[in-house]
Amino acid sequence: MGEIIQNRFSGRLSIVLIIAMLLPIAIPAHAADSDVGSPIVISNLPGECKISVGNSEGIRIGTRGIISRDGLDIAKYEVTKVEWGYSRVTISDLAAGESVRVGDRARITSIPDETASKKGSKGSSKALVALLAVGAIIALAGGHGGHGGASAATTSSSITVSSQKSSIPADGSSTTVINATIDDAHGTPIADGTTVTFSSTLGTILPAQATTTGGVATATLTAGSTTGTATVTATSGGKSNTTHVSLVAETSVGRTVDVAAGPASIQVLGSGGAQTQSTITATCRDTLNNLANGGTVTFETSLGSIVGSATINASGVATTTFSSNVTGDATITASWSGATGTTHVTVTPGPPHAVTVQCTPSAIQCDGNSFATIKATVLDIAGNPVADGTIVTFAVQPDINGGGNGTITPTAQTINGVANALIFSKTGAGAVSTPGTATVVAQVSSTGQPAGVPAPAVTVDNHTTQVQFISLDVAEIHLGANPLNIRGLDVVNNTSAVVALVYDAQHNPVADGTAVYFTSDHGMIFGDTGSAGNVTMSVTKNGKATASLVTDAPGPIGFNGLVSVTATCGAVSLTEPGLVIFSGWPSLPHCTVDMNPTILSSVGGQASIVVTALDVNNNPIVDGTQIKAVSSKGAITANNGNSSSGGVVTFTLTTSTDATSPTETGAGIVTITIESGGLNPETGGGPVVIQKNFTVN
Structure with missing residues (x-):
């Protein structure tokens, strides 16, 4: 029996060997007559x-x-030359304006006559191939149907090749995923582990061989530096198919980096804030708008700190983190392959942690008018000013005797961490406050803060600042200003310094820090401490308080240019009418030239000329205005320069002092020019010109 089995095995092996020798002869003959696909x-x-x-x-x-x-x-x-796997060809009859490209179809229309004998034996070659195939099956099966053989291996029936991207830059690094999907003769995915071979006419494809999973084998095409169309071929079980990928010229133009921050607003490090870090994402796309699948993005920020680089993931996104130990608006820039993008993150303070209070002055008179400025500064735990808009509430606590029972601004919102209020020496009913000590309470509540403004975990307050409400015996006030005349009728923002000297009943300067309140009937007046309504306040130093009166160009209609200023200290008030002149341009009808005498000797003659320049209100023009004079005969000089004082400039006109060369006799003219500062509506902005006649005998 063993010998019989051995003989059967030897016989089958002989048949297989014979078939193996015949197939190389039969298959090419058959292949020449078979469909060559789509070249x-x-x-x-x-x-x-x-x-x-x-x-x-x-x-x-x-x-x-x-x-x-x-x-x-x-x-x-x-075809001019045939090789294994390809043929060389010559091109003819090329259409106008066209060129042959890689990937163009090359269908066959005729084969040379020398293949006729092959065609004549078409049937026999096919029969031979079929016979050899049957013989191989019988040999392997042992010659007995259904006995001793294994089932035939599954073979490929169709291959579909696809690319993740239709185009990639020829930059030496861009990639696209190639998928080969293979079905068997029944249209179901080929068995796992089936080998697929990949090749490409441009770039590099790896792996060159892959096996299927779920009917799909995958490889990656990496671009080189050569542009063109890459033909990617997948082959398995004698079947093959192709797809095409365009490799385009590399350029940074068209690449994009979209940057986003989440969240776009964070709180400064160390501030006690709940969110002190932002995640920054940069989404990168190539010139063809494909998501990048590799490379590095660098990050920079104008504020705070950021992790400086990150690798682009398979989704085209690079991610980093940003934080800051200072507040402000950070501009974050992401750069990749010549393309940049930006985003912004606002770094805000943390929630309120502490509030401090300052009062200026620290003492006010019990007169019903005096006030002090309260400044509440609110900081987070790191010492940063809190967010603008934080609400601070204020209250006044009188002393145990009821003194200091003033009123205060009830609420204010912070700007740069500061909320301001005013405390007055009057009660809520409008009565004069009682002398004593008032305690200012400033509070930042944990509830009721505006949307987007951090609130403290618990209410923060300060109740340690005190203001003295005092009785003051003021006897007299004196007012002055420098300069007394400023160009203000038609010019804005010229300034005169106003001074109030304050004395007690013994004509001693009042104590330093005594509040003096100023008002004016024109212009704007500013003290050195604060203001309430139209009243501004300054405090004394050696009995002197100062304020600044600023012009506001009220115009001539209904206003005579005279500004009255009032100073009030305690129960004493002084108004100084016309303390400061708001003068205007020189007005021709109000300007005069006086000359004495008007008849001069040709030798040793002399005349005095007085020029008076007034504005439309008959007020002297501002000191320092240039007034000039020229004469057609003799010599003229300014006595004290050409700058006006009180609106006046004087000149002296003289004739020759040499009897042998007297001044020419006859009529003469003195021409006076008064500068207008470019704002004279009577002259179109030009100077005022006046002429005075005289005679030389």
């Missing part, structure tokens, strides 16, 4: 145009065909 152009270099079929597909020298693109014929070709 394509795989190279278009000068003199090196190639198509994707060769010896193994039965191609012969002289084979002819047509090259087409998008369904249109563009050229003819003829």
Whole structure:
């Protein structure tokens, strides 16, 4: 029995060996007559145009065909050399304006006559192949149907090749995923582990061989630096198919980096805030708007700190983190391959942690008018000013005797961490406060803060600042100003310094820090401490308080240019009418030239000339205005320069002192020019010009 089995095995092995020797002869003969698929152009270099079929597909020298693109014929070709896997061709009848490209279709239209004998034996070659295949099956099966053999292996029936991206930059690094989907003859995915071979006419594809999972094998095409169309081929079980990927010229133009911050507002480090870090994402796209799948993004910030670089993930996104130990608006820039993008993160303070209070002055008179400025400064735990808009409430606590029973601004919102209020020496009913000590209470509540403004975890307050409400015996006030005349009728923001001297009943200067309140009936007046309504306040130093009176160009209609200023201290008030002049331009009808005498001797003659320049209100023009004079005869000089004082400039006109060369006799003219500062509506902005006649005898 063992010998019989051995003989059967030897016989089958002999048959297989014979079939193996016959197949190389039979298959090429059959292949020459079989369908060669859809040849394509795989190279278009000068003199090196190639198509994707060769010896193994039965191609012969002289084979002819047509090259087409998008369904249109563009050229003819003829095979000049045949190799294994490809053939060289020559191109003819190229359509105007066209060129052969890699990936163009190259269908065969005729095969040389020398293949006729192959065609004549078409039936026999096919029969031989079939017979050899049957013989192989019988040999392996042992010659007995259903006995001793294994089932046939599953073979490929169709291959579909696809690319994740239709185009990638030819930058040496861009990639696209290639998928080969293979079904068997029944249309179901091929068995796992089936080997698939990949190749590409441009770039690099890896792995060159892959196995299927769920009917799909995957490889990655990496671009080189050569542009063109990459033909990617997948082959398995004698079947193959292709896809095409365009490799375009590398450029940074068209690349984009979209940067986003989450959240876009955080709180400064160490501030006690709940959110002190922002996640920054940069989404990168290439020139073809494909998501990048590799590379590094660098990050920079104008404020705070950021992790400086991050790798782009498979989704085209690089991620980093940002934080800051200072408040402000951070501009964050992400850069990748010549493209940049920006986003902004606002760094805000943390919640309120402490409030401090200052009072200026620290003492006010019990007169019902006096007030002090309260400044509440609110900081977070790191000492940063809290967010603008934080609400601070204020209250006044009188002393145990009821003194200091004033009123205060009830609420204020912070700007740069500061909320301001005013405390007055009057009661809520409007009565004069009682002398004593008032305690100012400033509070930041944990509830009721505006939306978006951090609130403290618990209410923060301060009740340690005190203000003295005092009785003061003021006897007299004196007012002055420097300068007394400023160009203010038609000019804004010229200033005069107002001074109040304050004395007690013994004509001693009042104590330093005594509040003096100023008002004016025109312009604006500013003290050095604060203001309430139209009243401004300054405090004394050696009995003197100062304020600034600023012009506001009220115009001439109904206003005579005279500004009255009032100073009040305690129960004493002084108004000084016309303390300061708001003068205007020199007005021709109000300007005069007086000359005495008007008749001069030709030798040793002399005349005095007085020029008086007044504005439209008959007020002297501002000191320092330039007034000039020239004469047609004799010599004229300004006595004290050409700058006016009190609106006046004087000149002296003289004739010759040499009897041998007297001044020419006859009529003469003195011409006076008064500058207007470019704002004179009577002269169109020009100077005022006045002429005075005289005679030389």
